[in-house]
Amino acid sequence: MSTLKLHNFNKHFYGVKAVNGLSLEFESGKITGLVGPNGSGKSTLINLITGVIPKDSGTIFIADGFKTDKIRAQDMYDYKITRTFQNVRVFEQMSVLDNLMVVLTHRNALGALFERKKNLYEDRTIAILEKLDISEKKHELAVNLSYGQRKLLEIGRAIAMDSDIILFDEPYAGLFKEMIKKVSEIIKELREAGKTVILVEHNMEIIRDLCDTVVVLDAGELLAHGKPETVLKQRDVVDAYLGE
């Protein structure tokens, strides 16, 4: 079943077409790899989907027939979409614990004043931190974590959001081998839980290992779309990007 559908997405920067008429579908319970050479429009597309940069045009369809042209960052929570960033973005001046607590706690007026059900949320937060192996850092400011730990914290925040659609923008960049294994396990668990996972990644080994589908972009346009074992062998894909 398709949970996220993009129709005719366009974005240009000073006359250069970064995303050119892209229409794509992403299925729930599947991991879709988004690959392509540098500048092919992968991160731009993720930024358009999540409203981080305004699109020129495009419509988004989300499960249950919901359709909108209005894509703003502040709507992502309601659309049940979340993401991580290529250059890790956590709340640096907050503790590791608060980085997750702030997305878990109540959002109504009373809940905004005092953290009701604090213990419940704290237990959930610690469970996520333990899964990521950073629970011993829970009281440290995020800014004091290593790059890899901050990357894990950002992934933890995405898990805490419990969104239906999760976009990972190069989640493995800068991670050690052990951390890479952990992140792959988490992404597989998200698939098992029926989430729609979109993964921007340059490491083809990871793409082959994890992804059910691959979308290849080149110069902001769709070059190929299909199963990794087929798509990654296509001559035009190899020419445009892989050359491995």
Added chain:
Amino acid sequence: MNSIIPQLIVNSIIAGSIYSLVALGFNLIFGTTKFFNINHGVVSTIAGYTVFSLAKNHGMDIWLAIIIAVIFTGFVGYLSEKFVFLKMREKRASGMVMLVASLGLFTALQAIIAIIFTSQFQTISTNFGESKVYNIFGGIITETQLIILAAAILITAVLGLSMKYTKFGKAVKAISDDVEVAKIVGINANKIIAKVFFIGSMIAGVAGIAIGFDTGIEPTMGMNLLLKGVIASIIGGVGNVYGGVLGAFFLGFVENFGIWKISGEWKDAIAFGVLILFLIFKPGGIMGKKG
């Protein structure tokens, strides 16, 4: 002990209390929105004149007038955000454009105050809190000044605890760190920022009223008050709630002890001298951001 020293300490603490109130509101807004809100100064002036108008001109109970003035100034801040600054942020205006807009708003509101109340120096009340005078180790402190000190301590404590323990405080911190990510994770940044303007402006209003009772009010008082609050914020660490308070008391002491042996006209020169020293040698302030 030199007999003047206890009085200098008292004066420093009172100055620090007033500056800390301005710095608290300024830091709260700057920390959240990252823009230099000059309009914050005139909000203090509005509070002083609201009390003046309600209590002195219309005979309202002084405490009721203070409460109405503080809430009213909160709304002035809220409306300035809702109808000016939010619109500009939505159009991705730069920090410089926002600064110029806030200067424009400041100037317009200051001019309106002068038109309504004239440019003359006014005193708010002659019989509020001035009946009692206390002697603390040789330093004289009035009841009004004690109330100002208590208000500064109470507001700092309540704001500090709210920032640390409430969901609102954490949302403010998240927005302060990265407003875009805060929006993506479901924090209603615009609503929180509007509340920040309301709360920050109410605190600035308390500072304006405090000045009004301690010395008096005039339409141009906002700029001087704002500058002292900003200096305190920079000394303490811009955007840091406690840093601003620390900077405010530091400034209060430096100013008052600085003019111990020289003319009081040196006060502003000393304050800005300290500011320049901090900007050169410790630009992040005493409690600047970690990392």
